[in-house]
Amino acid sequence: MEYERGFDRLVNFSDAVVAIAATLLILPLVELAEPDESAQFVDILRDHGVELFAFVLSFLVIFSQWLSHHRVFRALVGYTKGLMWVNFVWLLSIVFLPFPTKLIAEKSGYDASAVPLYVATIAVSVVSMFAADVIVSRHPNIVADDAPRHGGVRNGAITSVLILAALGLAFTPLGLWSLLLLFLTAPINRLLGRV
Numbered sequence: 001m002e003y004e005r006g007f008d009r010l011v012n013f014s015d016a017v018v019a020i021a022a023t024l025l026i027l028p029l030v031e032l033a034e035p036d037e038s039a040q041f042v043d044i045l046r047d048h049g050v051e052l053f054a055f056v057l058s059f060l061v062i063f064s065q066w067l068s069h070h071r072v073f074r075a076l077v078g079y080t081k082g083l084m085w086v087n088f089v090w091l092l093s094i095v096f097l098p099f100p101t102k103l104i105a106e107k108s109g110y111d112a113s114a115v116p117l118y119v120a121t122i123a124v125s126v127v128s129m130f131a132a133d134v135i136v137s138r139h140p141n142i143v144a145d146d147a148p149r150h151g152g153v154r155n156g157a158i159t160s161v162l163i164l165a166a167l168g169l170a171f172t173p174l175g176l177w178s179l180l181l182l183f184l185t186a187p188i189n190r191l192l193g194r195v
Contacts, residue, residue: 010084011073017091018066024098025058028105051105057176058101061122062094068129072136075147083135083142090128097121104176112171119163119170119178126163130156154192159185 032048045052069090079087100118133152136143162181169178 007076007078010079010087014069014073014087014091015066018062018069018094021095021097022059022062024095025055025062025101027098028102029055054101054105058097061125062097065090065094065122065125065129068126069132072129072132072152075144076136076142077144078142080135080139080142083132083139086128086131086135090125090132093121093124093128097125115175116167116170118176119167122179123160123163123167126156127160130160151189151193155185155189158188158192162188 029048029051032044032051069087097118100114100121103114104118106114130153133156137153159182162184166178166181169181170176172178
């Protein structure tokens with residue numbers, strides 16, 4: 001069953017949750033800004049580089065996932081119950097991301113459980129957006145008539161496979177470096193587009 005009424009509320013709620021999650025990322029860094037007359041900015045970078053890196057990485061992940069969400073939802077005029085639930089799972093992964101981010105920052109970048117939890121959280125987000133793409137492709141009546149076709153299902157499938165591979169590699173000493181696999185999404189998508 002498709003719904004049009006309340007669609008704006010769903011999108012606005014999603015945007016608000018993403019904004020809150022992004023805000024939660026910065027809160028642990030606020031403590032670093034405590035006035036210390038002897039501390040120089042270079043000292044803060046040296047002493048807290050991992051925390052700053054974790055913040056920037058997670059902010060970029062949230063921004064990237066918000067762009068994916070925006071790409072899917074901007075073309076819609078309605079939603080289904082399935083899409084609403086997939087969106088809920090996606091939001092849960094986004095709002096949870098500050099937790100493994102803090103674990104990574106506290107464990108100086110590598111911990112046997114923190115990194116896989118971090119990558120698994122991103123995987124839930126990526127696979128949820130892929131599921132949203134699939135739902136939208138099966139319900140063309142919730143898509144605006146003038147919406148461009150964007151090939152989101154293929155892109156989502158590629159990204160999902162790569163993030164699941166990265167999750168497997170996250171348990172190895174590669175750790176966060178496994179996320180570099182995601183940079184293969186666009187080249188693979190272009191290659192498959194030619195076939």
